[in-house]
Amino acid sequence: MRLAVGLILLAVIGVGIAVSLGGIPFGAPKTVIGDHYVDSARDDTGATNVVTSVVVGYRAFDTLGEVTVLFVAALGLGAVLAAAGGGGGRSGVEPASLILRVGNAFLFPLILLFGAYIFSHGHLTPGGGFQGGAIIASAFLLVYLSSPGKRISATRARATESLSGLVFVVVGLLGLTLGAHNFLANFLPKGVPNTLFSAGIIPVVYCAIGLKVGSELAGVVDGLMEETG
Amino acid sequence: MVSPVVLLAVPLGLALCVPLVGMASRKAAGFVPVAASLFNLVVSVGLLPDALEEPIVANLGGFAPPFAITLFAGPVGVLLSALVALAGLAVSLYALSYISEGPTIRYHTLYTLLLVGATGVVLTGDVFNLFVFFEILCISSYALVAYVGDRAGTEASIKYLIQGALGSALLLIGIGLLYGLFGTLNMADIAARMGSVDPGPVFVAMVLIITGLGVEAAIFPLNAWLPDAHSSAPSSISAMLSGIAIEVGLYAVVRMVFTVFGASSMLMFLVFMGLLTLLVGELCAFAQSNIKRMLAYSSIGQMGLIVFALALATVHSVTGGLFQLVSHTLSKALLFLAVGYMVYRSGSMEISSLEGMGRRMPLTSFAFTVGAFSLVGLPPFIGFPSKFLIVRSALAEQGVLLQVLVGLLLAATVVEGAYFLRVIQTVYFKKGRQQEARREAPAVALFSMFVFVVLIVVIGVYPNLISNALESGASELLERADYVRSVLG
Amino acid sequence: MSFLHDYVYYIGAFGLVAVGLLILLVKRNLIKLIIGLSILDTGVNMLLISVGYITGGTAPIFSRPGLSEGGMVDPVPQALVLTAIVIGVAILALALGLAVRFYKNCGTLDLRTAKELKW
Numbered sequence: 001m002r003l004a005v006g007l008i009l010l011a012v013i014g015v016g017i018a019v020s021l022g023g024i025p026f027g028a029p030k031t032v033i034g035d036h037y038v039d040s041a042r043d044d045t046g047a048t049n050v051v052t053s054v055v056v057g058y059r060a061f062d063t064l065g066e067v068t069v070l071f072v073a074a075l076g077l078g079a080v081l082a083a084a085g086g087g088g089g090r091s092g093v094e095p096a097s098l099i100l101r102v103g104n105a106f107l108f109p110l111i112l113l114f115g116a117y118i119f120s121h122g123h124l125t126p127g128g129g130f131q132g133g134a135i136i137a138s139a140f141l142l143v144y145l146s147s148p149g150k151r152i153s154a155t156r157a158r159a160t161e162s163l164s165g166l167v168f169v170v171v172g173l174l175g176l177t178l179g180a181h182n183f184l185a186n187f188l189p190k191g192v193p194n195t196l197f198s199a200g201i202i203p204v205v206y207c208a209i210g211l212k213v214g215s216e217l218a219g220v221v222d223g224l225m226e227e228t229g
Numbered sequence: 230m231v232s233p234v235v236l237l238a239v240p241l242g243l244a245l246c247v248p249l250v251g252m253a254s255r256k257a258a259g260f261v262p263v264a265a266s267l268f269n270l271v272v273s274v275g276l277l278p279d280a281l282e283e284p285i286v287a288n289l290g291g292f293a294p295p296f297a298i299t300l301f302a303g304p305v306g307v308l309l310s311a312l313v314a315l316a317g318l319a320v321s322l323y324a325l326s327y328i329s330e331g332p333t334i335r336y337h338t339l340y341t342l343l344l345v346g347a348t349g350v351v352l353t354g355d356v357f358n359l360f361v362f363f364e365i366l367c368i369s370s371y372a373l374v375a376y377v378g379d380r381a382g383t384e385a386s387i388k389y390l391i392q393g394a395l396g397s398a399l400l401l402i403g404i405g406l407l408y409g410l411f412g413t414l415n416m417a418d419i420a421a422r423m424g425s426v427d428p429g430p431v432f433v434a435m436v437l438i439i440t441g442l443g444v445e446a447a448i449f450p451l452n453a454w455l456p457d458a459h460s461s462a463p464s465s466i467s468a469m470l471s472g473i474a475i476e477v478g479l480y481a482v483v484r485m486v487f488t489v490f491g492a493s494s495m496l497m498f499l500v501f502m503g504l505l506t507l508l509v510g511e512l513c514a515f516a517q518s519n520i521k522r523m524l525a526y527s528s529i530g531q532m533g534l535i536v537f538a539l540a541l542a543t544v545h546s547v548t549g550g551l552f553q554l555v556s557h558t559l560s561k562a563l564l565f566l567a568v569g570y571m572v573y574r575s576g577s578m579e580i581s582s583l584e585g586m587g588r589r590m591p592l593t594s595f596a597f598t599v600g601a602f603s604l605v606g607l608p609p610f611i612g613f614p615s616k617f618l619i620v621r622s623a624l625a626e627q628g629v630l631l632q633v634l635v636g637l638l639l640a641a642t643v644v645e646g647a648y649f650l651r652v653i654q655t656v657y658f659k660k661g662r663q664q665e666a667r668r669e670a671p672a673v674a675l676f677s678m679f680v681f682v683v684l685i686v687v688i689g690v691y692p693n694l695i696s697n698a699l700e701s702g703a704s705e706l707l708e709r710a711d712y713v714r715s716v717l718g
Numbered sequence: 719m720s721f722l723h724d725y726v727y728y729i730g731a732f733g734l735v736a737v738g739l740l741i742l743l744v745k746r747n748l749i750k751l752i753i754g755l756s757i758l759d760t761g762v763n764m765l766l767i768s769v770g771y772i773t774g775g776t777a778p779i780f781s782r783p784g785l786s787e788g789g790m791v792d793p794v795p796q797a798l799v800l801t802a803i804v805i806g807v808a809i810l811a812l813a814l815g816l817a818v819r820f821y822k823n824c825g826t827l828d829l830r831t832a833k834e835l836k837w
Binding site: 030 | 735743768787790
Binding site: 016017030033037044057060062065066072073075082155158162163173176181182183184186 | 234252291335339345362368429434
């Protein structure tokens with residue numbers, strides 16, 4: 001019965017989307033704003049990665065909202081798990097194998113370095129704050145898997161999270177007071193394109209996002225691991 | 230003149246500070262949402278005179294529209310943001326005493342972020358930005374519904390989350406189709422280009438977007454999550470959800486239908502759906518024995534009434550719809566705040582357990598009575614001018630169909646009066662089983678309830694205080710060409 | 719056949735959306751519902767990205783001095799999907815936390831037992 005209703009609903013939605021996609025031919029250029037972004041990104045923001053200049057330059061407010069969504073989810077997860085009465089600790093887990101322990105000791109700093117490379121070069125190569133932050137969180141996941149008793153300090157993680165978020169908001173408000181008198185407008189020098197210290201506020205914002213997302217996701221992993229043992 | 234972006238940036242910054250403040254002192258963390266909503270209230274009221282004359286358009290990042298994200302602070306936007314801030318202030322004061330156990334620091338952070346999300350939805354002029362702030366609103370409400378650790382809260386939150394996430398996936402598909410068809414994400418730009426594309430694909434995108442936003446706006450049949458969620462959440466959050474979240478969701482639907490799509494074909498359908506929602510909501514509310522569930526179904530009914538009024542699309546009916554929106558926020562929030570402490574003291578959410586509350590908690594029961602009478606639409610409370618305006622504007626339209634619809638509307642109001650009077654009779658005229666001493670709600674909670682009572686009475690007696698602003702808001706919603714001109718020049 | 723070849727990305731993305739929707743409408747186990755949500759999000763993101771493709775275009779990054787602006791795909795859907803992926807992850811994380819708590823409270827992952835709140 002539910003299957004039948006589900007299939008009918010799906011058929012209706014499918015027909016609808018097919019009708020709509022008929023008006024959007026695949027591969028044809030159909031954008032008004034995209035061309036402008038590709039043409040003017042290097043002059044307006046100084047970044048050579050156009051996607052980054054869209055994410056942190058033209059549509060930076062959306063990125064602020066996105067960072068906030070992740071913040072809300074991490075808080076919500078903490079609240080839900082806290083109300084569930086905490087975890088029973090992870091006493092029943094057997095210790096990790098030799099390969100995992102040695103591998104972790106070797107790989108952990110390399111993964112952190114790679115994550116930092118990704119978020120600091122967001123304006124030059126594919127990548128950015130969220131990708132780098134996720135890589136950093138996976139480094140912490142490796143630590144939890146290989147050393148079952150280890151914990152990162154929850155206060156330090158939360159402090160990093162809040163402070164890096166505040167850096168993003170403060171950069172925005174500084175744009176309001178200095179620079180072009182607009183929220184999240186660029187007020188730092190744009191520098192020479194394709195070098196590390198270029199693109200104005202973009203590396204600063206991405207570093208803040210990278211640290212925030214890294215500590216946030218590490219906290220989420222920490223909370224879930226504590227809960228389930 | 231301040232840029233409207235501070236209405237979003239400053240509370241967001243304060244929300245990020247709450248964990249830091251909480252590390253120093255747990256009690257102090259509760260004052261940060263108070264500060265944030267007070268700031269928003271002061272700035273919104275300060276911006277209102279300017280916004281009524283000429284809508285304030287802020288292009289973020291310093292680029293020109295449509296290449297930048299625009300914030301459109303017109304009469305409706307600033308008025309709704311002031312309403313959000315006002316309700317947020319009163320409920321955050323209430324929460325200082327009501328929320329005392331559990332992860333309170335996270336509660337206060339999530340609460341501030343809920344306000345940020347709601348304010349963002351009403352102020353934005355960009356379709357994808359609407360999606361992002363809408364998600365902030367929704368996700369913080371999923372987490373807050375589950376704040377009380379019991380089984381009912383968890384179930385309600387899961388059902389709400391799954392339906393909400395399904396809705397937001399459909400919304401995102403709609404936005405993607407919209408971008409593919411028009412090549413731009415700015416609401417004014419899409420409105421300006423609406424004539425240049427086939428209506429068929431656009432209709433599909435519109436239906437998907439309305440369905441996605443309609444889950445949060447509680448339009449029938451997308452409101453299955455609402456009774457569970459609003460009754461299992463802590464009462465301060467029920468007040469915010471019923472008073473702010475569903476109104477803001479409805480605003481998003483209206484903004485998309487009126488301004489972006491300009492769809493006059495959908496309007497008659499929405500009129501019927503609104504009336505259907507009203508009837509379903511009120512009849513189900515009549516059948517409830519759990520007071521918070523009854524109030525939740527009443528919210529569904531009132532949303533239907535507001536959709537009915539807004540979809541009639543004349544200046545007077547839209548003014549009535551906006552007036553009813555304001556009146557519902559104030560009345561329903563007051564009802565939930567009063568019920569919060571009444572349920573807490575009696576220990577159960579059944580209406581029968583509220584016997585004798587009139588004697589035990591006289592001030593709280595008085596606040597409940599004011600809220601109930603206002604919602605039903607009795608003078609001298611705010612519900613009267615709003616309902617009167619809706620009925621009068623509907624009757625001014627030609628057609629027997631509308632006379633029938635108005636008749637059904639009045640029948641629903643009678644049902645509403647019946648179930649509220651039943652509760653008031655239980656509260657005042659039934660003898661309580663235990664002869665308990667008089668024990669009122671804490672002073673802070675009473676203060677926030679009386680802020681609402683005063684506003685309900687004052688605006689009810691002098692509706693002209695806000696009816697000018699509401700009329701400008703109505704013409705802003707209906708005049709698409711003016712909107713496009715203000716943003717794009 | 720050429721229709722299939724031209725629109726394979728749209729069809730694939732819609733296929734994922736369809737699978738996700740079907741799982742959400744039919745299944746009862748909470749973890750399966752969350753996986754369905756994840757598949758639905760993936761499908762929607764794929765649909766968004768395919769909308770932005772321009773035939774013959776390359777990634778919009780000026781990594782070498784010789785690249786011209788004409789031969790690049792649309793950067794905007796990529797920015798939108800970046801945000802949408804993060805929002806999807808956020809919802810998933812919260813859903814998993816709620817699933818853990820549901821299991822603790824009710825001892826089962828079957829949503830059929832969530833009948834405490836009814837009419």
